Each structure stands twice: as structure tokens, then as C-alpha cells.
Amino acid sequence: MTMAETRPGESDTKQQGRSRFFTPREVATHNLATDCWVSINHRVLDLSRLIEENPGVLVQPLVLHAGEDISHWFDADTEDVKYHIDPDRNLSVPFTPYGRFLHVPPPDPTAQWRTADLLPWWRDPQYVVGRLTKKARWLEIVNVLTQQSHSLEVCCEETLAEIQSRYLRLNAHAGSYTWKHLEDDEFVPLHMQRTLDENGIPDESPIFERFDMDEQQFKPTLHIYFDDDLTIM
Numbered sequence: 001m002t003m004a005e006t007r008p009g010e011s012d013t014k015q016q017g018r019s020r021f022f023t024p025r026e027v028a029t030h031n032l033a034t035d036c037w038v039s040i041n042h043r044v045l046d047l048s049r050l051i052e053e054n055p056g057v058l059v060q061p062l063v064l065h066a067g068e069d070i071s072h073w074f075d076a077d078t079e080d081v082k083y084h085i086d087p088d089r090n091l092s093v094p095f096t097p098y099g100r101f102l103h104v105p106p107p108d109p110t111a112q113w114r115t116a117d118l119l120p121w122w123r124d125p126q127y128v129v130g131r132l133t134k135k136a137r138w139l140e141i142v143n144v145l146t147q148q149s150h151s152l153e154v155c156c157e158e159t160l161a162e163i164q165s166r167y168l169r170l171n172a173h174a175g176s177y178t179w180k181h182l183e184d185d186e187f188v189p190l191h192m193q194r195t196l197d198e199n200g201i202p203d204e205s206p207i208f209e210r211f212d213m214d215e216q217q218f219k220p221t222l223h224i225y226f227d228d229d230l231t232i233m
Helices: 024-028 048-053 057-064 160-167 205-210
Strands: 002-004 035-040 043-046 083-086 091-094 128-132 136-143 149-155 177-183 186-189 221-226
Touching (some): 024 035, 035 048, 035 057, 149 160
Parallel strands (some): 002 149, 136 221
Antiparallel strands (some): 083 091, 136 149, 177 186, 177 221
16 A cells, blocks of 8 residues: 655646645645745645745745745735734834745835835735645545555545546556445445535544544545546546
8 A cells, every 4th residue: 555645736736727726745845945835824825936036035934934834924814914013112013923024014114115016925826826725635545456555645625536636646547447435335436526525425534533543544445446448647
């Protein structure tokens, strides 16, 4: 059995016109200055080009926290940088405990700071590559033909077709299989345009957490049956 983690490229961040979902584990793999992703309030941003085009001290906080969720840097209501009252000056200033970063105004007024035409990177849609899942789930996928089994981490919002796309990294002929799940002692085909929940496969991890059980020991199992057409997706 192998554990599958995906490291998607920019070319497959969207599928069929809707945003792609990512797990925190996937975002965490993009943790370099040249490959820098962060998540903010469930949006996933690729800041690699921003950092390349703006070298210097103001991008260092972004590089240091590459691959992380930095939602706590921002106000959830305004979606802007958090502010606080500076106790020494009794003024409202940006709250940047990790250091001032790009597009955050300086704490002191200056004629060199212009905001009229500035779209801060955290509001700029060009950097958004997808959405952070609300809940990552683990599945066990059993190939009935070869008897191979793989553990695959997926997003709860994904349809079975999108999960199948993840599985392509493990089996290029994934489109040649019918996906089924055991239900009432019978293997029934899954609806590929529905999510796991919509297919009657609920997330039971809260139950396992309540009893301090390892959810990976009790993953839902999907069985795939070969259709004999060797489709390559």
C-alpha cells in the first residue's frame, strides 16, 4: 500500500470551470521563495512571481511563511491586514508581528507611500490558484484487477471525477475503471459528478477523534473495476 500526496502544477489548478480545491498538505509543499504558496481565509495564492518581481526585505515574511495558512494576519470581515492600537503613540497601525510585508503601509506617514492605484496582493485575483478545503479526507482505493491498494488524501468538496483526476498520478488508465462502494453487502457504482457525502460516504472522522482513534485505520474504501478499454485521461 502506498500513500499518495499530490503536488499539482499551475496548469491543473482549475477543472471544468470551477476552482480547484487543495489540502493543507498540498499547500505546504510549496514552501520556497521560488515556489511560494499561502492560504488566506480558504483561498490559496501562488506568490512565486510576486516575490520574484519584488525582491527585498518586504517579501521576507512571505518567504518565511511559505506553504502556511496566514489567515491570522488578516481581518476576516474586511479581508484586509489587521490593525491594532500602538500603545506608545495611541495610533491605529497595521499589526505585523512577523515584520511589515509588501503592500502594507508604513507605520509612520510618508509622502513616498501612495495607495490610489495600489491593489494589494492579497486582494489581487491573479494570484489565486484555488480554494483550501474545509476538510481533507483519506480514502483507500482498491484496484480489483491488480489487487493494488492506495491511500489517497482528497478534499471533501471534490466530486468523484475530481478524485479520479488525483488518482491518475497512480494509474494513467483510471478512466477505464468503474468506481464502486460497498453498500448493504453490494458493490454499487458511484456517481462521478457527486461528492463523497452525496454518494452516501459520510466523513466519520469526528467520531474517531472523539474516541481518540486513528482515522487512517478506518478509511472509507472504494473499489475500482476495470472496463477493458484502456482509456488514458
